[in-house]
Amino acid sequence: MDERVTLRSHLDRAAPLMPQGTAVAEVIAALAAASVELAALIADGPLVGITGQSGGVNADGDQQKDIDVAADEMMRRALRHAPVAALVSEEAALPETLDPAAPLCVAIDPLDGSSNLENNISVGTIFSIRPRGNDILSTFFEPGTAQCAAGFVVYGPQTTLVLALNRQVDIFILDRRSQQFILVKQGVKVRSDTPEFAINASNRRHWHGPVRAYIDECLAGTNGDRDADFNMRWIGSLVAEALRILVRGGVFLYPADARPGYREGRLRLLYEAHPMALVMEWAGGSASTGRRRILELGAKTPHQRVPLIMGSVRGVRDVAAIHEGIEPMFDNSDAPLFARRGLFR
Template sequence: MDERVTLRSHLDQVSARSPNVFAIAEVIEAIAAASIELGDLIADGPMAGITGRLGAVNSAGDQQKDIDLAADGMMRRALRAAPVAAIFSEESELPEVINSGAPLCVAIDPLDGSANLENNISVGTIFSIRPCGSDVLSTFFEPGTAQCAAGFVVYGPQTTLVLALNNSVDTFILDRRNREFLLTARGVKIAPNTPEFAINASNRRHWHGPVRAYIDDCLAGTAGNGEADFNMRWIGSLVAETLRILIRGGVFLYPADARPGYREGRLRLIYEAHPMALIMEWAGGAATTGRRRILELAARTPHQRVPLIMGSMRGVGDVAAIHEGTEPMFDNSDAPLFARRGLFR
């Protein structure tokens, strides 16, 4: 973009048009400031005393590293100075009430994918912002449609902020010299039909029928009954996968499968799937479990897991179409009911 638009000036422009955005803008600025600090820490790594050593297991069931705890502390400190009633972090068992009179609640994964750092792969911060209800804690257990903003930061070759606000998805890149985010793309839209998919194919034997049928049809491409030959991408970093879809299109699949601990999916609904689904939909894409729209789901437990299939409208729609008429069971996944149904048959 020719004009230099900072995150702050962008938020000022949005707030001037929509006064109800003022408080949301303050929260976004707080997260952005903390992400600059966190990006520095990630870049310095061992030189800053970050060892990558494992610690306790967090409430979501994942091993914590020292960088996870540092990221959590940075985000909490920033959000405590913003108009936030409660924070719910991946690293905590339950939401923390800060100021019950404040207008907003924030769910956050302070550092998603920290296991990737030892391989120098992009990691990120994911956040969801909701209007605070009369019962502060119950706010986090409303459907994803209750979100008023969401976003994520990718710590990679560039530090990139993707922001869903006011029904628009915009991207910003950190100007490291001036330590401020600059607008690089306004009103991002996902390509409606891109022949590209991302999935961990090593788990194929664990998938249930509809997912296997979809991927098999993609792999068959024009040699089967497909309209195109598909490319496969798999980074193993949720924020990096999502950014790629916003730029290139395609579909990302992290389905439930037959492994212990994966039968309800693996990604967390409140602070991973909900914000990513909002971003997808506001960018013209879609997000589903395969059977239900992600934004319609309300969490039953704080760290509830869920399957996530998101991306281009056509790709997500094709996956959902294959799921129709099939039983949501892992047993008998090779039964004829599943074998008969595919993307092109």
């Protein structure tokens, strides 16, 4: 780009075009400032006392590391000075009310994928912003379509901010010298059809029938019914997987499966699936559970889990088509009778 557009100037231009635009811009700026601080802490790690050791479990039963606690504190501190009525964080059991008169609510995963840090793999912050309803806490239980902005930060070789705002998706890179995010890609669009998928294939024996059927078709490639040979990717970091899809296309699957604790899916709806779905849809992609559009779902609890299939429109559509061809009661079946091209299709 010819002109170096900072996040601040981008937000100032966008604010007049949106309802509550000034407040939304303030919240995004606060999250961005906290992410700059967090990026420095992650980069220094053990040099500043971050050991990566577990300090117990969070509100949803996941192992909690010292960096998770530090990230949560940073994000909370930043949002207390922003126009935020209430906050849901992965690291707390219940929503926290900040300023009841403020116009916005935020759901956040302060540091997604912290277990990857010891291997120097990219981790991130995921956030969702929505207008406050008349009842503050019920705001979080509205469908994902209620979101007015969302995004994520990737802490990797570069610190990258992906922002879904005003119905488009833009990408910013942190300039470490000026400590400002600079716009590098505007109006990002997901490729509609990329022969690439990401899934943890070691769990195949636990998957339900539709997911097995889709992945088997991809693996068969041109030797089967597909018109292309597929590549497989698996980073194990949600933010890194999402950024790759925005850059390259493809489909990411984190399905529900038969293991205890995974039967309703593993990712959290409010602060993982909802914001990722908004990013994907506003970038021309798609996001589904396999049976329902993610943005149509409303959470019943702050930490509700859900399956997530996201990415290129064709990939998500093909997974959903297989689910539609198999009744839920047969989800665990491998029988070709109930497959997409079985006797009844």
